[in-house]
Amino acid sequence: MISSTSRLRRNALASVAAIALVATGAAGVGLTQPSTPAYAQALSKNPIDVPDHPPGSFASVVDKVKPGVVAVKVKLDDSAGMDDDDGPGQGQGQQVPPQLREFFKRFGQGGPGQGQGQGFGGPSPKRQGQRGAMGSGFIISADGYVVTNNHVVDKAKTVQVTLDDNRTLDAKVIGKDPKTDLALLKITEGGTFPYVSLGKTAPRVGDWVVAIGNPFGLGGTVTAGIVSARGRDIGAGPYDDFLQIDAPINKGNSGGPTFNVGGEVVGVNTAIASPSGGSVGLAFAIPAETVQAVVDQLRADGKVARGYLGVQVQPVTKDIADGLGLDKAKGALVDHAEPGTPAAKAGLKSGDVIESVNGASVNDARELSRRIAGLKPGAKVELAYLRAGKSDTATVELGALPNDPKAGNDNRSSSTSDGQPRLGLSLAPAAQVGAGDEGVAVMDVDPDGPAAAKGIEQGDIILDVAGSSVSKPSEIAERIKAAEASGRKAVLMRVKSTKGVTRFVAVALNKAG
Missing domain, CATH: 2.40.10.120 (Thrombin, subunit H)
Incomplete structure (x- = not known):
């Protein structure tokens, strides 16, 4: 009995030791030289x-x-x-x-x-x-x-x-x-x-x-x-x-x-x-x-040169995914393609959702920034993106990242923009109130309404709704009605703030009242 117990203990210890070796990794321990x-x-x-x-x-x-x-x-x-x-x-x-x-x-x-x-x-x-x-x-x-x-x-x-x-x-x-x-x-x-x-x-x-x-x-x-x-x-x-x-x-x-x-x-x-x-x-x-x-x-x-695409991007939140009709909140949403940049030359536009770079999927806006910055200026990359629910690709020759941080990929969180009285907004054509030549101006915001909850402020300009530009409040109402009719859970709007910064905002339709 004692001999058998001793053997069992030795076997158990051996098993534990084997497990410990597996847990620490069985790869060779020899240091290898970098292949660079x-x-x-x-x-x-x-x-x-x-x-x-x-x-x-x-x-x-x-x-x-x-x-x-x-x-x-x-x-x-x-x-x-x-x-x-x-x-x-x-x-x-x-x-x-x-x-x-x-x-x-x-x-x-x-x-x-x-x-x-x-x-x-x-x-x-x-x-x-x-x-x-x-x-x-x-x-x-x-x-x-x-x-x-x-x-x-x-x-x-x-x-x-x-x-x-x-x-x-x-x-x-x-x-x-x-x-x-x-x-x-x-x-x-x-x-x-x-x-x-x-x-x-x-x-x-x-x-x-x-x-x-x-x-x-x-x-x-x-x-x-x-x-x-x-x-x-x-x-x-x-x-x-x-x-x-x-x-x-x-x-x-x-x-x-x-x-x-x-x-x-x-x-x-x-x-x-x-x-x-x-x-x-x-x-x-x-x-x-x-x-x-x-x-x-x-x-x-002696320095690092990084690839430059020339887009401002933001994460695809669940609300934004619903507004775009996407199954998953994944990818990088293009807020704006800077004029004259590689992205603009390749035809990328506001509202596009970049899904992959050279076949490697992009989970969010920061990952897009890292992937592009990890490539050298002059590199040609293939971007897969969604536009109005349809898949497309673009080949882009990257530029050099400027020193101006505003020109890089900007991972900004979404705020809100709505446009319709039922969403808690008073609206007027921007051109009629001296707020510019395009869009619809937010004249007043109900502090208890859905728009206020999303961060919409007086003076903001709604530029487009559901991918279509708007110039008067009735057009916003039409776009929202169409989104509701198609079964969308949210409507996506592009808004310009009083500071001139544009961003996309997804407004849940079931919150309208």
């Missing part, structure tokens, strides 16, 4: 080797990849201060949504005892009397190219990196990309350096990850956790697509790597959600796919 041609020669010199089996703990992986992680120390330019806001995490971050300024804390803006900071930027160098900042980074090639965050080295006068063997070496900034908060450095001293590789496969939610960095100036700190979520939009920039991880991350980890159990970098640690400035289990990392695309361009050109 730009790295081919440099990466063939001194790769870091990792055992060919998953670790029983994280120690084996850490031992092998840790030499490729560095601490980044920056002396700031004297101009760096409270009012500087050239990129994510600078100063108080006036571009950061107010609701996030106290929720998300940028880290990497100084060492211990320098306060928790306000908003994304951490304590302002000028306000706190600081002249330096600290963060993390990792070497991606044997000749000493280093990836870190833009907000770590922005405004840098000088940059130094400290290696795992305690050598401190000078580095120069090769290029920065504020929109993704990435930067590329180059160690100026010659020689070969241990390096780590960017992962080629996105991690799954639930996969183990290991973060290594320089929190509070304590270099070589290792933490572990899992991937908690993917595709997070935290309002940090126009192309947010963060991994959310629960490995403890703190100030000073900015720019440091998150590894999978195979020793590949799957993300660059960038932000934490914390009311106090310390880790509470919500950290955000830029995915390796984004890092690879940005770093390739920074190394080649």
Whole structure:
């Protein structure tokens, strides 16, 4: 009996061990070299080797990849201060949504005892009397190219990196990309350096990850956790697509790597959600796919050139989907195609719903922005879209994204526009009241009516209803009646605000009264 019980216990333990190995991933642990041609020669010199089996703990992986992680120390330019806001995490971050300024804390803006900071930027160098900042980074090639965050080295006068063997070496900034908060450095001293590789496969939610960095100036700190979520939009920039991880991350980890159990970098640690400035289990990392695309361009050109379509877009909400007669609230609704842009030249119009780019489906407006920005100027793309319920395609040659943020893809939430007395609006032809040559002017709004609930205001101009332009109130009534007769649950209207901004608004027909 005792022997049998012992065997059962041993078998059970073996089963648990086998399950644990499966849970940590059965892929080979050897670090591979990036396949990008730009790295081919440099990466063939001194790769870091990792055992060919998953670790029983994280120690084996850490031992092998840790030499490729560095601490980044920056002396700031004297101009760096409270009012500087050239990129994510600078100063108080006036571009950061107010609701996030106290929720998300940028880290990497100084060492211990320098306060928790306000908003994304951490304590302002000028306000706190600081002249330096600290963060993390990792070497991606044997000749000493280093990836870190833009907000770590922005405004840098000088940059130094400290290696795992305690050598401190000078580095120069090769290029920065504020929109993704990435930067590329180059160690100026010659020689070969241990390096780590960017992962080629996105991690799954639930996969183990290991973060290594320089929190509070304590270099070589290792933490572990899992991937908690993917595709997070935290309002940090126009192309947010963060991994959310629960490995403890703190100030000073900015720019440091998150590894999978195979020793590949799957993300660059960038932000934490914390009311106090310390880790509470919500950290955000830029995915390796984004890092690879940005770093390739920074190394080649010192800057990032992004594709430009030239449309203002908004999400397709359920109400808008009902107004358009769509089965699902999916895609990017074109508010406006800027004159003379690639979109306008290709024939895209207000009211089109872009469904895919080069065959890859588009779930929402932000995804369209990311896909277009991930392509280079001059690239030809095929867009599939819906117009008046019919599918069509257009081939577009992308331009270069202008510096003016208004020219980029604009993900604005829908407001409302209605037009008919029963919807709580008093209307008049815009031309008759001196409000322009087109559309119907909103003269008054019932505060308890459906239109007010959707955000329609006095002075707004209703330009079209259900895809057809309108110039008098009776035309709006006709369009609504036709929508009701066709069984639509909502009617879609295009409205121009008093500030000149146009947007689509879906008004539920069953709310009219």
